Amino acid sequence: xxxxxxxxxxxxxxxxxxxxxxxxxxxxxxxxxxxxxxxxxxxxxxxxxxxxxxxxxxxxxxxxxxxxxxxxxxxxxxxxxxxxxxxxxxxxxxxxxxxxxxxxxxxxxxxxxxxxxxxxxxxxxxxxxxxxxxxxxxxxxxxxxxxxxxxxxxxxxxxxxxxxxxxxxxxxxxxxxxxxxxxxxxxxxxxxxxxxxxxxxxxxxxxxxxxxxxxxxxxxxxxxxxxxxxxxxxxxxxxxxxxxxxxxxxxxxxxxxxxx
Amino acid sequence: xxxxxxxxxxxxxxxxxxxxxxxxxxxxxxxxxxxxxxxxxxxxxxxxxxxxxxxxxxxxxxxxxxxxxxxxxxxxxxxxxxxxxxxxxxxxxxxxxxxxxxxxxxxxxxxxxxxxxxxxxxxxxxxxxxxxxxxxxxxxxxxxxxxxxxxxxxxxxxxxxxxxxxxxxxxxxxxxxxxxxxxxxxxxxxxxxxxxxxxxxxxxxxxxxxxxxxxxxxxxxxxxxxxxxxxxxxxxxxxxxxxxxxxxxxxxxxxxxxxxxxxxxxxxxx
Amino acid sequence: xxxxxxxxxxxxxxxxxxxxxxxxxxxxxxxxxxxxxxxxxxxxxxxxxxxxxxxxxxxxxxxxxxxxxxxxxxxxxxxxxxxxxxxxxxxxxxxxxxxxxxxxxxxxxxxxxxxxxxxxxxxxxxxxxxxxxxxxxxxxxxxxxxxxxxxxxxxxxxxxxxxxxxxxxxxxxxxxxxxxxxxxxxxxxxxxxxxxxxxxxxxxxxxxxxxxxxxxxxxxxxxxxxxxxxxxxxxxxxxxxxxxxxxxxxxxxxxxxxxxxxxxxxxx
Ligand SMILES: Nc1ncnc2c1ncn2[C@@H]1O[C@H](COP(=O)(O)OP(=O)(O)OP(=O)(O)O)[C@@H](O)[C@H]1O
Ligand SMILES: [Mg+2]
Numbered sequence: 106x107x108x109x110x111x112x113x114x115x116x117x118x119x120x121x122x123x124x125x126x127x128x129x130x131x132x133x134x135x136x137x138x139x140x141x142x143x144x145x146x147x148x149x150x151x152x153x154x155x156x157x158x159x160x161x162x163x164x165x166x167x168x169x170x171x172x173x174x175x176x177x178x179x180x181x182x183x184x185x186x187x188x189x190x191x192x193x194x195x196x197x198x199x200x201x202x203x204x205x206x207x208x209x210x211x212x213x214x215x216x217x218x219x220x221x222x223x224x225x226x227x228x229x230x231x232x233x234x235x236x237x238x239x240x241x242x243x244x245x246x247x248x249x250x251x252x253x254x255x256x257x258x259x260x261x262x263x264x265x266x267x268x269x270x271x272x273x274x275x276x277x278x279x280x281x282x283x284x285x286x287x288x289x290x291x292x293x294x295x296x297x298x299x300x301x302x303x304x305x306x307x308x309x310x311x312x313x314x315x316x317x318x319x320x321x322x323x324x325x326x327x328x329x330x331x332x333x334x335x336x337x338x339x340x341x342x343x344x345x346x347x348x349x350x351x352x353x354x355x356x357x358x359x360x361x362x363x364x365x
Numbered sequence: 366x367x368x369x370x371x372x373x374x375x376x377x378x379x380x381x382x383x384x385x386x387x388x389x390x391x392x393x394x395x396x397x398x399x400x401x402x403x404x405x406x407x408x409x410x411x412x413x414x415x416x417x418x419x420x421x422x423x424x425x426x427x428x429x430x431x432x433x434x435x436x437x438x439x440x441x442x443x444x445x446x447x448x449x450x451x452x453x454x455x456x457x458x459x460x461x462x463x464x465x466x467x468x469x470x471x472x473x474x475x476x477x478x479x480x481x482x483x484x485x486x487x488x489x490x491x492x493x494x495x496x497x498x499x500x501x502x503x504x505x506x507x508x509x510x511x512x513x514x515x516x517x518x519x520x521x522x523x524x525x526x527x528x529x530x531x532x533x534x535x536x537x538x539x540x541x542x543x544x545x546x547x548x549x550x551x552x553x554x555x556x557x558x559x560x561x562x563x564x565x566x567x568x569x570x571x572x573x574x575x576x577x578x579x580x581x582x583x584x585x586x587x588x589x590x591x592x593x594x595x596x597x598x599x600x601x602x603x604x605x606x607x608x609x610x611x612x613x614x615x616x617x618x619x620x621x622x623x624x625x626x627x628x629x630x631x632x633x634x635x
Numbered sequence: 636x637x638x639x640x641x642x643x644x645x646x647x648x649x650x651x652x653x654x655x656x657x658x659x660x661x662x663x664x665x666x667x668x669x670x671x672x673x674x675x676x677x678x679x680x681x682x683x684x685x686x687x688x689x690x691x692x693x694x695x696x697x698x699x700x701x702x703x704x705x706x707x708x709x710x711x712x713x714x715x716x717x718x719x720x721x722x723x724x725x726x727x728x729x730x731x732x733x734x735x736x737x738x739x740x741x742x743x744x745x746x747x748x749x750x751x752x753x754x755x756x757x758x759x760x761x762x763x764x765x766x767x768x769x770x771x772x773x774x775x776x777x778x779x780x781x782x783x784x785x786x787x788x789x790x791x792x793x794x795x796x797x798x799x800x801x802x803x804x805x806x807x808x809x810x811x812x813x814x815x816x817x818x819x820x821x822x823x824x825x826x827x828x829x830x831x832x833x834x835x836x837x838x839x840x841x842x843x844x845x846x847x848x849x850x851x852x853x854x855x856x857x858x859x860x861x862x863x864x865x866x867x868x869x870x871x872x873x874x875x876x877x878x879x880x881x882x883x884x885x886x887x888x889x890x891x892x893x894x895x896x897x898x899x900x901x902x903x
Contacts, residue, residue, distance in 0.1 A: 154812055180814040188812035194805045199827045207823045211814050218822065225376065228386070233378050244384060260809075267813060402723065405716035409776035409857065416781070422771040450670035457664050492886045493879070496762075496850040497860075500867060501687060505680040510670045584760040587853065588864075591670075594762075601766045609763075617758045 106131055106167060107153060107271065107303070113161035114148055114327075122148040124327045126162070132270070133301040135294065137308050137318035137335070141347050145327040146307040150273045153305070154186040155179050167270060184211060187264030187302075189274040193256040197249040201240070201259050204248055205231040208267040234265040238292050254285030261292055272296070274306040278313070286310070290317050311343065325349070367393075430610030437611040440596065445615055448592035449623075451513045451585070452578040459521025460571035466522050467529035473538060474555060484530070490523035495581045499590040510591030517578050517585075521571075528570045532563040569634045572627045579623055583616055683870075690872025691879060699877040705862070707881040714858040715885070717776050717851070718844040721783025725844075726837045729788045733795030740799070757789025761847050765856040776857025783844050783851070791840055798832040835900040842893045849882055 107130040114123035122145045130136055138146045151157040152164060155171050164171045166186075174182055195204045209227045210218060217223070223231075235241045238258040240251075248256060257277060264272055274293070278286035294317055297304045308314045314321060315335045323331030323338075323346035331342050371388040378384065405411070469475055470483035490498075499516035506512045541558035545551065586594025593612060600608040699707045734740055736749035764785050768778040806824045815823065852860025859878060866874040 156808075156812060180816060183812055183814035186812070188809070190805070190809060192805050194809035196806055196824065196827045197803075198831050203827070207810070207815075208813050210819050210823050211816070218819065221822070228376055229378060232376060232382075232384050233380070236378060236380070236382060241382065241384065245387065263809075263813075273812075401719060405720045408713050408716035409720055409780050411720060411777055411780055412772075415772055415777070419771050423767060426767050426770060447670050450667035453663055454667040454670065457660070457667075488887060489883055492846075492883045492890075494846050494850045494882075496853065497863065497879070497882075500853075500864065504683045504687075504867065507680070509672060511672065514671060580758065580760065584762045587762055594760075597760075597763060598766075601763070604770075613759055613763070617755055620758045621754065 106165075107305075108165040109162065110165070111162035112152065112159050112164055114145075114152060114157065115160045122327050123152070123159075126329060128322070128329065128332070130303060130305065132303055133297070134303050134305075134320060135297045135318050136303075136305045136320045136322060137314035138305065138322045138324060139308060139311055139314055139346060140324035144324040146324055147275050148327075149324065150188075150275055150305065150307055153271070153273055154183050154188060156188075180211065184267060185270050187267050187269035187272040189257070189260050189264055189272065189277045191276040191279045193253070193260045195248045195256055195259055195263075198247065200245050200247055201235065201251070201262075202228070202231055202244045204259055205234055205263045205266050208263050230268075231262070231266050234262040235259075237265055237296065238262045252285070253281050254289060257281065257285075257289050258292065261289070261296075265296065269302060271303045271305065274304065276307050276309060279309060286313065293317070426606055429606035430613070432607065433610035433614050434605075434607040435611065437608045438615070440608075441593070441612055441615050444586070444591075444593040444596050445619060447510055448582045448586075448594075449579065449619065451510050451592055452517055452575060452582040455514045455517025455582075456521050456571065456575040456578050459518040460525050460567075460574070462518070463522045463525035463529055463571075464567075466526040467533060468555065470526065470530040471533040473534050473536075474551065474559070480530075487523050487526050487530075490519055491527060493519075495520050496584065496588060499585045500588040503589045508589040508591075513582060513585040513590035513592055516590060517582060520581070521574050521578065524574050524577075525567070525570050529563060529567055532566050533559055536562045565634045569631045572631050572634075576620075576624050576627050579620055583620075686870065686872040687875065690874070690876030692876070693873050694877035694880050695871075695873040696877065698874055699881055707859070707877055710859040710862060710878075711881050711885050713776055714848045715845065715889075717779040717783060717856075717858050718841060718848040720780045721848065722787060722837060722841040722844050724780065724784035725787030725791055725840070726833075728784065729791035729795060730833075732788060733792040733799060736792060737796050737799045739802075753789045753792050755789075756785065757793070759786075761786035761851070762854055765851050765854040769855055774855035774857075779848060779851045779856035779858055782856055783848055786847060787840050787844060790843075791836060794836045794839075795833060798829060798836070802828055831900045835897045838893045838897055838900075842890055845886060845889055849886070 107128070109126045109128040112123060112126040112128075113121070115121050126149070138149060140146050148157060152159050153166060153171070155174060159172055166182075169182060171182070196207075203221075206223050206227060209223060209230075213223070232241060232244060235244055238261050240255055240258050240262070243251060243255065243259075248259060251259065261277075272293075277293075278289055281289060290313060293304055293306065296302060306314075306318070315338065318335050321331060321333065321335050321338050322329060323342065325346050330346055331338065367390060368387055373385040373387045376384045376386055466483065466487060470480050470487055472480040474480075475483075495516050498519055499513055502512035502515040503509075506515055536559050541554050544554040544558050549557070582592050582594075583597075584594045586592045586596065587598050589595070593616065597609065597612055600606075600612065698705075702708055732749060732753065736746050736753060738746040741749075761782055765778065765782040768781045768785075772778045772781065802825065806828075807820050810820045810824045848858045850858075850860045852858045852862065853864055855861065859882060863875065863878045863882075866872075866878060
């Protein structure tokens with residue numbers, strides 16, 4: 106369970122990226138976070154695994170108060186949370202399986218870590234994760250020979266191999282074509298259903314968000330402006346998330362005209 | 366082959382699927398490298414002791430080069446200019462001669478056997494170290510800059526020729542065939558269809574080869590093929606290190622300037 | 636002025652530019668012609684050329700295939716050994732220098748000074764290093780190894796830096812999110828990226844070093860260069876022929892394999 110209590114986040118340049126965030130995400134939910142560019146979606150996600158520190162309030166993940174963690178504890182904590190990026194972030198010069206195995210690296214004894222030797226058990230787990238996302242046959246292929254969709258699946262497998270409780274995905278399909286994007290989203294759904302891992306996904310494609318997520322969180326200028334079931338999201342809600350209030354918009358336009 | 370000696374490991378997944386993992390080649394490569402190192406140490410009488418005991422001597426020599434002997438400059442100008450002239454002449458003539466050489470080495474223009482023979486000669490020319498070519502040239506053309514120029518000329522043909530025929534073989538053949546079909550000769554079709562495609566790269570390669578040639582030319586004097594190498598050899602022989610320092614300083618400045626100018630034009634070409 | 640008009644005006648200026656450059660090159664060409672002087676060309680040149688060609692066509696096969704320490708095979712192995720050890724030592728020295736000249740990693744002034752040092756190292760001909768090292772270790776292949784090491788550093792470091800500056804650092808973010816510490820990030824994020832590229836560069840340089848090592852004998856730094864010169868000065872052309880054949884075959888073989896390995900490393 107993830108719980109935000111009055112969370113605020115101000116970047117060092119005084120940019121207020123999040124404000125008064127109150128949120129509760131239960132285990133096994135599939136949540137999509139939508140909002141215009143610069144709204145604070147990535148910031149929200151990165152606070153959950155402590156890639157960013159929050160500046161106000163409390164953030165509790167599975168009973169752990171995230172901001173109280175230090176050094177080694179943070180790294181231990183992060184191992185339980187998977188994260189997926191728009192740019193896949195794989196080492197393209199090595200094989201698929203080696204990329205997946207990296208998720209076991211922090212758990213290896215020192216000599217194995219230096220030599221990069223994994224145990225058979227780890228290899229089985231990594232291959233199982235690759236099987237789950239349907240690219241088992243590519244296990245020993247170099248990553249730079251895979252398509253974008255396949256690479257994102259490798260990233261997903263790497264995260265699965267971590268055996269996480271939560272998967273955070275920051276615009277995982279933004280660089281994929283529509284068909285591949287759907288396949289990757291299907292993978293997310295499958296994993297969410299089969300393993301009960303919570304999935305929180307930042308996404309720009311509203312239709313896809315509505316199609317796949319159970320719950321939608323709309324963010325605008327660092328504040329949550331919609332939080333509810335995907336079916337309940339109206340055209341009006343969307344307008345508000347992406348363009349601000351209708352009246353506000355009109356008055357802005359008027360001002361714009363008088364300026365000219 | 367390797368996989369037959371070290372069969373792949375079999376990994377069974379919990380769901381019954383079987384994956385074969387090829388054995389890593391890293392251990393055997395490592396063993397071979399270590400062996401090669403040991404053999405090399407034997408063959409070269411490599412001796413860390415000597416290095417630690419006498420290694421500082423090298424820096425003593427460098428220390429003697431600084432400060433360089435400024436008035437030695439007067440002796441340097443002529444051989445330095447000779448070196449530049451040698452590389453310039455060799456590079457220009459070599460680049461020009463590389464065009465027909467590359468033409469006859471391109472298997473998409475001339476017949477396969479002809480191209481193979483031309484390629485063979487080009488690769489032999491490219492393989493012979495410039496200094497060796499220069500040495501042979503001194504026997505044929507006598508001591509002096511001519512021998513050096515010939516050596517650079519030959520190397521440039523081989524180097525530019527190789528890169529050029531690779532370009533030609535990768536060029537778009539559509540327009541070449543079109544021109545041949547309207548009755549142009551092979552050579553003419555090459556001139557109007559292929560040459561414009563490879564021209565910028567050809568010029569850039571020639572410039573690049575000129576840059577490298579200046580460096581090579583600097584040592585050719587050592588075998589009597591003219592240029593500043595002779596002076597270097599003499600001063601080193603006399604252990605006149607401050608003069609050596611001056612020569613090297615001038616050489617570094619010259620090479621640097623030539624590189625910068627050539628880089629400027631190469632960037633424009635691509 | 637629309638685009639077409641612009642093109643129209645650009646074209647003649649371009650022609651003038653090309654014309655100027657062409658004239659300049661022509662002048663340089665004429666200037667460089669002044670260096671050629673045919674006085675030293677002797678009558679015997681043709682005879683010697685014939686001798687060399689005869690020697691290559693008619694090589695001293697005993698010398699080519701004998702395993703004694705004067706044989707071509709032995710000398711070629713010695714040359715390879717010089718190039719091999721020199722490449723390894725040069726690479727070891729070049730790696731720290733490369734990091735020291737990457738402006739992404741160290742402060743600008745440090746990077747600039749290291750770069751200048753590398754340019755100097757790169758420009759000084761290997762033969763000069765050879766002559767200096769002979770004064771340090773005495774003549775022989777050991778001096779050759781040291782020479783090759785030092786002469787390789789400049790180019791190796793320069794190519795290494797390019798790889799370092801092009802590192803993909805996004806991966807580090809991922810490793811952070813997995814919970815990796817700094818050592819793990821370097822071992823699994825940086826090292827695999829550097830390894831294959833560095834190796835490919837090192838193999839390329841080994842290829843060059845082999846050519847370099849084959850002439851070092853001329854200054855007494857071991858390898859096949861010295862016997863080549865002796866044979867030539869003594870007009871023993873069939874000996875020259877067998878040495879040249881051995882050298883060319885070796886260099887072509889090494890080039891072929893090094894290209895194959897490098898292709899495999901870079902393209903996978
Ligand atoms: N490291 C940082 N330092 C300072 N300001 C930042 C930093 N990262 C983000 N911001 C600012 O915080 C705000 C929220 O950024 P965030 O990246 O969370 O937006 P986003 O909703 O993910 O946008 P996008 O859809 O473009 O990815 C933006 O105004 C951004 O400029
Ligand atoms: Mg974002």
